[in-house]
Amino acid sequence: MVLGIGLALLLVSAVGIVGLRVLVSRYERSIAQERLLDEAARQRRTAVQGPLNYLLVGSDLRANNPSEGQRADTIVIAHIPAGLDQAYLISIPRDLRVPIAGHGTDKINAAFSYGRVPLLSATVTQLTGVNFDGAAIIDFSGFRRVVDLLGGVTMCVDTRTRSIHTGRLFTVGCQQMSGAVALDYARQRYDLPAGDFDRQRHHQQLLKAIMVKVSDRGLVTNPLKIDQLVRAVGASLTVDTNGVPVEDLVFALRGLGAGDLVGLQVPAHPEMIGGVSYALLDDPAPGLFAALSRAEVAGWATANPKWINKL
Template structure:
């Protein structure tokens, strides 16, 4: 959703209204947020909090249900020119309303985005200004339209899905390669925490390439890319018109993205592997609530990811 806003915000001189209308026709819009997790407001003013979900529905096993393979809280401070990408471990042990203790990704399986948003609001004490569900298979096409993205691999790893070896160093990845890399966790030193960081890096790489590739100044390329992004998303803008979001977030750029890891550690509880919150997590949630993530990040550099 941030990528769409970034592209549209830079398209003022190339038929912005036409592109906005085409994007609105391409994207699916639903009420994703639970009412208890929705912040009621009629204007776009910071700070803002958005829920971003990536689902791991497998075409080969549709009966297996959907889980939240990727959960990110995007916190945008009052200046609206920066975004903190807070990755939520999918194995995080939480209380799911109506279901008891379970992994947070189970909330999506039990009650889709609405139950997940309600669970997160109960956990962090903050409602959301909007939400988006990403179809990662559709994002392959987006990355390919950009001509690939540059990803710097810091630990050699072999894909358990394709057998592809990712060697250390910066390299251009196609859509299929980038998404294959983003799914790996078993061959990495920090496991799922490294996977979360790679998701953040790929989102930044997409935004960087979109601006560097001249997309915002080429009407045809911009139109195709925005429609491709739109077809990969289901969004809940909280009844805020898209034009208002574009105007408000026109200063957001890729170099303003900051990756955050929720303080936690893996633990086996009654034979089940969970991620369990560490003490600094309460401070992080309080910092989101009082809109002082910059202060928390400065005091807790261990939990800030290098993007």
């Protein structure tokens, strides 16, 4: 849904240029819509009324080798408070050790392999106590095209690292990145001081960088580029809107911009158990989950600045 937030900003900015209803209709037709959430994880309402919680899953399906299957490379809870004027991106460590119904104890991203979004959403709800207003799966191969259509994004590299996938060297400093380069950078973790936790922060930074580019006036005044982007975003997403029309979501989220994103890390640390690397929750984590359930995330973040990611 975070890409959807960016698209909402784009569509509303384009009012009077190509027509909001035409764009929304085209976008709605281009997206694959499914009932992704497990019924036990679903919030029981059909109107856009904050606070809202969306489950965002980044799939690592390999376009050149689909037989390898899919894993949840990224798991994010997007929490939008009652005022619909801010979005907290809460990254769940993919190696977090949790009980998974019918499969014992395993890494949380294994739930996606076992039962796709229904089982993953049920597992996240069991972990956090939070029910969801919707969900989205992002296909990373389509994600690259979105970034390229935006003309690339600016990412600020804070640690020199070399890609284990391509051998590409990332040097410190802010730089313009194409879709392939940005995705390559955002997926690195082995050569970084905080490992997967740095990778989570880079994912959040990439989402903000996309929203920055979406708000660029050169884009919103280019009907052809908007049309291409709408179709590219649609091809990259499978969504569950919980029965809410896409048009309602667009209008509800129209006030959100890149500066309204706050990145949070779930308090956890890495630990080896039986020769396997896991992430285990730290003491502040239950407080974060309780704050999510009570829609008091802003207060928790203020009291726990250590877990705020710099975006």
